[in-house]
Amino acid sequence: MIGRLTGILLEKHPPQVLLDVQGVGYEIDVPMSTFYDLPMTGMQTTLYTHLVIREDVHLLFGFATESERQTFRQLIKISGVGARTALALLSGLSVPDLYRAVGDQDSTRLIRVPGIGKKTAERLLLELRDKLDTEGINLDQSSATPNNGSDILNALLSLGYNDREADWAIKQIASNANVSDGIRQALQLLSKEK
Structure with a gap:
């Protein structure tokens, strides 16, 4: 191995x-x-x-981290979840966000990830509920967002970007940016990454 x-x-x-x-x-x-x-x-x-x-x-x-790899390994143990689906989940949600979604039994967060439908999300929540060990994972690890970060985040999500992309873009923009400038800067950054 x-x-x-x-x-x-x-x-x-x-x-x-x-x-x-x-x-x-x-x-x-x-x-x-x-x-x-x-x-x-x-x-x-x-x-x-x-x-x-x-x-x-x-x-x-x-x-990048051991916690991502361990979460990936837990995901691929679930019936009907292959490596590509597990990779998509980790691309769309950070490890702490995935753990929060499982802890809260929040299928809507999972459904936002491309390739995850309602039935798959429900199966993931059911199977992961007891399998994910949250020790060592800081679930309060929220991304450092600017003052208007939640408005910018909501705008990016409504434009079709996933949580991971939006969080990444928000971390890159100036912390004192207003909402419209922040959205503009985030869109420019995301267009360069595509």
């Missing part, structure tokens, strides 16, 4: 990155939460990994 890789980031094409580890290039699929935290190409980075071996393919998934 490949548990962790440290190397030079050669390419970034969401959701896949190419990591050079001592001359060997590893293609690694990462959630957008990890993708946004990656350094520029040419820089060194470390990813916690999970290897999936099937008859026809070997897939390597990478995560």
